[in-house]
Each structure stands twice: as C-alpha cells, then as structure tokens.
Amino acid sequence: MARDRGEGPVAYLASLLFCAVLAAVLLLTGLGGDVARFTGAAICRVGQAAGLVAHCDPPGRPGTDRTAPDPDQPVQPCLAGSESTYLEETVTIPTKRVDVRTNSRGTIQLNKRVGPDGRPVWEVVDFTWGEGGVSTPEVGKGPVKGGVWGGLMMTNGKVYGGFTTEEEARRFFDDLKEHRIGSEVKFTLRTNPVTGGFVWLGSKLPWVGDDIDRYMGGSEPDRKPTGEYLDGGITGGLKGDVELGPVKIPLKGRGWLISGTQHNLVNGEKTTYYTQRGEAEVAVQLDLGDIISKLPPPLRRSAQQGLEAGLDAVLNVVEGQLKSKIGNNFVLQPGQRAQIKGAVKLNPSIGLNYKHRAGTTWGVTQDKDGKVVRVTQTQNGQDVLYARVDGKLKSSNSVGDKFDATGGKQWILFAQRTLTEKALDYSRADDRKLIDQYLLDGDTDALERAWDQGAGTMGRTTYDNTGETGKAEAKGAAGGKPKTRWGIFEIGREDEKSILQDAQYFKPGVGWVPWKACR
Template identity: 50%
Template structure:
C-alpha cells in the first residue's frame, strides 16, 4: 500500500462538522426559526428561499429543497461519493492454457484477452461509456496430476503481466459499435488469439508485426493492430499467481474443483487529466461442481427399463430443455432452437450434466495523485461475486498408433449470480481523513480503518449487480507410449457476462445506508 509521499501533503482545512453541542444546537434552531419567520412575514422570493435551503442542507438540517436552483437542480449531499459510479457492464473474454510436460514438472502458459463495455454516471450526473481492452500473459510451473484414491489433483505457480487501454465515449451507439468491432478483431478467432497472446508465441508474433511493408497487414490479420481512436487511459500490472485443479471420482458422479489467486501491483494513468492511480490487489476465485455421468446410469438399468427409457428419451430431453428455459427466462438469455438441439445432442453423446458453484473475491487498495504528483484520495474496494451455473459437458476419446487422446467440450449458463462492490474513499483534503491515512500507513490495520469508516469518516458506497451470461470451454490432452505428448494439455475458455445495477447506496452518518439516486439515474 503506497504511503503518503513526503512533502506532498495538502494544506490542512477545517474539518467537516460531525456534530454540535447542546448549546450550539439550540442556537442553530433559534437562528433557523428567526430566518423562517422573516421569510414568512416579508414574503421573500423563492430564489432567496432556495439559497437558505441549500445552506441548511449543507449542515444536515433539511433533506431536500424545492426550487433550489436553476432548473430545480439539487445541491450534492456532502456525504455522497464524488467519484463516478458504474451503472452497468458487459464483458467478453477468450482464454487459453497450454501445458508442456517435462521430466519432473510441467511448464504452464496462459493468456487472456478481456473486453469490457462500462456505463458510468459522473459526479456531474452525466452518463459516459468506457471500453477497456486488456490482455494478460502468464507463465508458471505445474505439477503433473497426482492421484490419491478417488482424488486427482495438481497445483501450479508463477507470474503474470497485464497491459490495458481504455477508450471513452459520450454516445452510446458509438460505444457499442466500437465494442462490437473490437470483440470481432481481438477475440474472434481462437487460433489467431493463441498465436498472438501466448507467452511462447507472442514475442514472435510481435516481431512479425514490425517487419517493414507486411508488418501492418499482419497485425490487422492477427488482431494486434490498435484502433484509430486514441485511448483515454492506460494501465499496467503484474505479480505472482498460483492455483490448483482436481476432481473427486465418485463413480456415477464426479466433483470437479479448481481455484486460483493473484497478488497484483499496478498503475493506471488518465491520459486526459494526468491523474495516476497506483494500486495493490488481492484476488482469488474458486469453484466446485457436481457432474452426473448419465451414461453410467444408463448401463446399470435393466434391459426392459433401458428400452422404455430409450423410447421416452426424446420427450425427457424436451422436458429438461423446457425446465432450462424456465429457469433462465428474464435473464437476457434466449436459447434458439439450434442451441437447444446442440445441447440435446451433447447429452446424447456423453451425458455429463450438473451444477457448478463459483465464488470470486478481490480487495484493492488504490492511491490517486494529480498530474503534479499531489495526493488526491485513497480508496479501498471490495468486490465479491457468487455464481451458480447449469453445466453440460461432452467427452470424446480415441486411440491410434498406440496413442490416446481425449477432448472435452462444455457449456455453462448462469442460473443465479449477484456481485457486490463496496468502495471506501479517504480524501487527502480532509484533515480527519488525512489522519486516518497516516495511521493506516504506519500500522496497515484494516480493522481500524474499517472502524473509522463505520464511525462516519470518509465516504462509502455499495453497488449491487444482477449478473447473467454463459461460458464455454474446450479441453484436449493426449498420451503416447504411456507418456504424455509434447504440448500434452490444451484448454480454451470463453465467457460473456452482463452486470445490471439493481441497488446503489452510500453511507450517511447517523442514518446508515441511503439510496444513491445519482447512480440509479
């Protein structure tokens, strides 16, 4: 967590009033009574009354003012956050992993390209759109899968680095068109994506883009060329990462599980204002599922029951698909007839069917300074999401020339998911907040910092989103002569998510969490 740079602390200003003694409170009430009486007797114009109301609102004596200013605009609550709020977000990513076996450990490489379309409401109430385009590369060492009884698992660890750019728009249609074109360009083709982003081939791909005359055409073809529009912000981050993956084999059912985490140091620079934010994050995600292999169930059925089940299989699948449609209706997911048939075909081919649960969590500490290096604010952000997926997997296996190969294709649909983002911000221009920052810099005591916020210090906001979407995956692995082939494991995954804001609140001392109307719009 960055500490306060020496010699950059702003001049101390008079702290905001957090309360008043009984004599002061009586005096304030007397003053209010006198002002209200004079306005009533003299019949002062509404503009004067609005000015008085605004003054009273600043000291928390009234909640709102009618006709408070030109156009009826209301003054901003001093406890309301000053930063922009995220009203909605849509994201798509493509990720690939290649594992190469060695004598003892495996070399693991991973890359991902993520694109996000974000709708924001600024402190001035105006809506803007941002498109984030970022790619990470990851290199790690992994253990081969180890089997202990019914459990098979492996672990890995390494490091990752991310580059990202942000593009800003004030027109929604232009933003969505830009986002759609960028998705097609960046992650439209899996093979091109792997060559361009994987740490093993990415360097060679980058060099190919620098070849005179043909380099630009190659970059356009491979998806590496940059948009004509200049970015409004850029960021770089990196740090250690690690994880695990395994499966519990219960015979007729399997329990797959995996998890991974990151420790990240990064910087984001606003190319328009010159503001720079340095941040540190702890991120992690874990998931576990229950998959029932229906082919195993099918084999143990008596012959007569199996024939009757076969006769009614089509009807049973139609009923299952109807239930799926019912569960995902109203979540911006529509299954076309073609998609229904594909799912039914997958179940017939290899009936692995079940549910998956995932949890994502992150805590980020950020320090922002202006273009001259003067500190502005410090923010602690917590991001938490739970997801329940409906999952269908299809497996295919074969043998040739003494070698074995296996391919797994899968699809997941979000049945239920909610994401909560809580921001806690300290302002360097507020002496009380500055004292809290100093104390946190010395002690790194998160509990004390949280108590300061809960007691009315700083500013807090809480946003809740309903999340819909789906994921797809394709895994492949092989063996030759009892040993894994070179390039023994490949995995690719796609994800599409939409976050729709369902609740927005900020913390008001003495009242607790109140509705954040500006953010809800």
C-alpha cells in the same frame, strides 16, 4: 442620454410598483411552477437594474438546485452497468519432472458510469493478461486426482472513455471485441507467452508487419485511450476431481497478489494499487454414460442411439466449420464418418457449478504534480450458480495412442455481484490526517475503522448477472514404452452482463441510504 437620465427614477419607480402588484397577485392566486419562476426572475432583474438586488438566478433553475450536495455521497462516478466478453486459453507442456503451464486471457468490457450530477458516460476497457509457471502432473489414484500450480502474471490494459451515448460506445465495443478476440486460434497465438513473441516479431517485419499485426488482432484502434494500466504479481491454484461412481466432483481454485499503476491520460492522475484476489469453483456432474450402461437392454439401446445422433450432430458442426475454412466442396464421406464414430466414444454429463469470486484493491492517487489526491479501497464479490452440460470424446488407435477431448457449456441460473467502493479525499482536513498516517504506517485496519465511523465516503452497488460460458479441453498420450503425455490445451469463452439492482451510500448516524444519483 440626458433624456434617459431625466426619466430614469420615474420609470424605475413605476416598474417597481408594477412588480410589487404582480408579486402580490401571484402570492394570492397561488400560481407556481414555470409561470411563477419566470415572473419572479423578471421581477428580480428589474430590481437588479434599479440597484436594489445584487444577483439573480437564471429563470430555469429551481431554488432546490442551490442546495449543497450531501458531503457523504461519493463524488467518484458509480458503475451503473457492465457487459464483458473474454477468451482464455491454457497450454500445459509436460517435462520430465514438472509441467510448464502458460495462460492468457483477453477481455473487452463495456461500462456505464454515472457521475454525482446524474449524467451517464460510457467507457470501453481492453485488457490482456499472461501467466507463466509450473504445475504438477495429475497425481493420485482411484477416485481422487489433482494437482497444483504457481507462477507469475502480468496484465496490460487500456481505457477508452468519453462516449456520451451507448450506441457510440457499443459500436466501438463490438468492433474491438471482434478484432481482439474474434478468433480462438489467432488469439492463442498472439497472447500465449510461448508464441506471442514470434507474433510480435512478425508484426515488425518491413512491408508486411502492419498487415500481420492487424490480422492477428494486435493493432490499436484509431481512438486514443483516456487511461492505461500495467500490473503484475504472483499467482497460483489447484485443480482436482473426485469420482464417486456416476457422480464426479470437479474442484478448482486460484488466487493472485498483484501491484500496478493506472494513468489517467486526461488529467494526469496516477494511481498506484495492489490487489488480493481469488476464486473457488466446485461442481457436481452426473455421468450419463455410466447410467446408460446400467439400463435394461431396450432402454440402453435407445439411449445409445441418442448418443450416436448427438455424435452425428457434432460431426455436422465440424463439417460445416471445415467447409467455411477449406471450401464448400469438403464433405465427410460415409466411410470417414463410420471410422470416426468407431474410434470415438461420446460420454455426456450434466450438473451444477458454483463459483465464488472475491477481491480487495487498495489505491493511492496522485495528481500530475505528484501530490496525493485520495486513497481508495474497492471490494468486489460475486456468487454464481451455473447449469452445465459436458460431453467427453475418447479415441484410441492400434498402437495405443489415446486422445481425450472435453467440451462443455454453462448457463447462469443465479448470480449476484456486490461492489463496495470507499474513498478518503486529501482536500478534507479530517481525511488528510488519516491519509498521512496511512502513508507512514500502512495500517489498513485503522482506515477500515475510520470508514465505519463515518470518515470519507462509501458507496455500495449490487448487480444481477446474466450470461453463459463455453469451455473445451484436449489432452493425449502416446502408446508404446515408455508412455508419454502430449500435454493439455484448454480454451474458454464467457459473456456476462452486470445489471444494476441497488445503489446505496453510507451516511454516518443513519446507515446505508439510497444513492439516487447512481441511477
């Protein structure tokens, strides 16, 4: 130890002299990159050991990493991509004066999020909503028909986060999708407000309850959720058709007023929110059956032969489905095919469909101790143009019973979605004053003006959408006197991807600038 102390000053003096010469060489030769950075770190450590330098950065960290992040850049993770599948069913039950309407939808969503540090994480969202209400029967005569409906709705959802790779998240997404919404029949029985209670009771039976719950898609995955939410509110809409000869214009619209809470099960935060959301849809369909009936006889016969071939193709699909359910020995006999084709009229149509969606959500987030953390606003808008093909089957019997079934498919031709997220952080003094005032008076206009003037943070992302939808509807009426309606059953499935095209955040005095961390 004494020898170390005796040689210390001389050794340090020699080391410092060597480092000074080496630093001069690096400066004169212009060497940089990793060589200069690691050599500089070594020089710093020598100086630190001599007591001349208080702190040294790790050699692998460039000096630019010490730059403070832009305070105007959002700190909440951005949505860098999304993929979803949903199945929705609607049952309308006629009564003497009004119709009872029930609806449910199950959605499984895979989201990619990127934090301020540029690291991506993936999450899977599983949510189901149910609606119950009343609707008017289809009213109107001639070319214009329609009706309105209204009721109450509730949504229950869970978030499964923490996936560090897309492969791991996608496996979970695919498995959950198959379990929750793999079968239209099981999904309808489990989620519809009319039948869902009976399925729930079945899942509580001793010995067989767990098997029933698993088979019907109600059992929970082994992975624990990182978040959950529950909301509810009022909903309503309208549906109509305008027929102008071979041209049909279907109209549809609906809206929601919702409030609810979301719990972060990892850090204990709770967000209370309310949402205004709506969508409107208009289509133009060209009735090919009406056009075919007006063709010259030779062309009409050729077109009708094509429709018969199409009906044969439909029957082949039905036969294949029944074989998979009943057994390979099931076959539609020629006489049965002829009977079905004689009772059924196939009426195809083609067209375009335009849909607009918009919604605004306000949220107040509190930590696990109930202290306010932030106030947020999320605006979500989407425009979609579909190409659509529909086919209508009509059937009747000798006593006047009628049955109509409509099936259709839509493909996205063009779609764009814009997501704007705004936040006020309670840890910032200027934001704190705005939040306190908002909690007192609820003045959302004042917050909008503050954001426009540079308060808090604002991020905006734009997505290109791809995907397709399929829908089917069945309704019937009994013959005789008085005639009665059998009700309406509708079911639809949609697959959609949102692919990030642009990401920006708002910088006061500059405007919208590239949000590079979101990439």
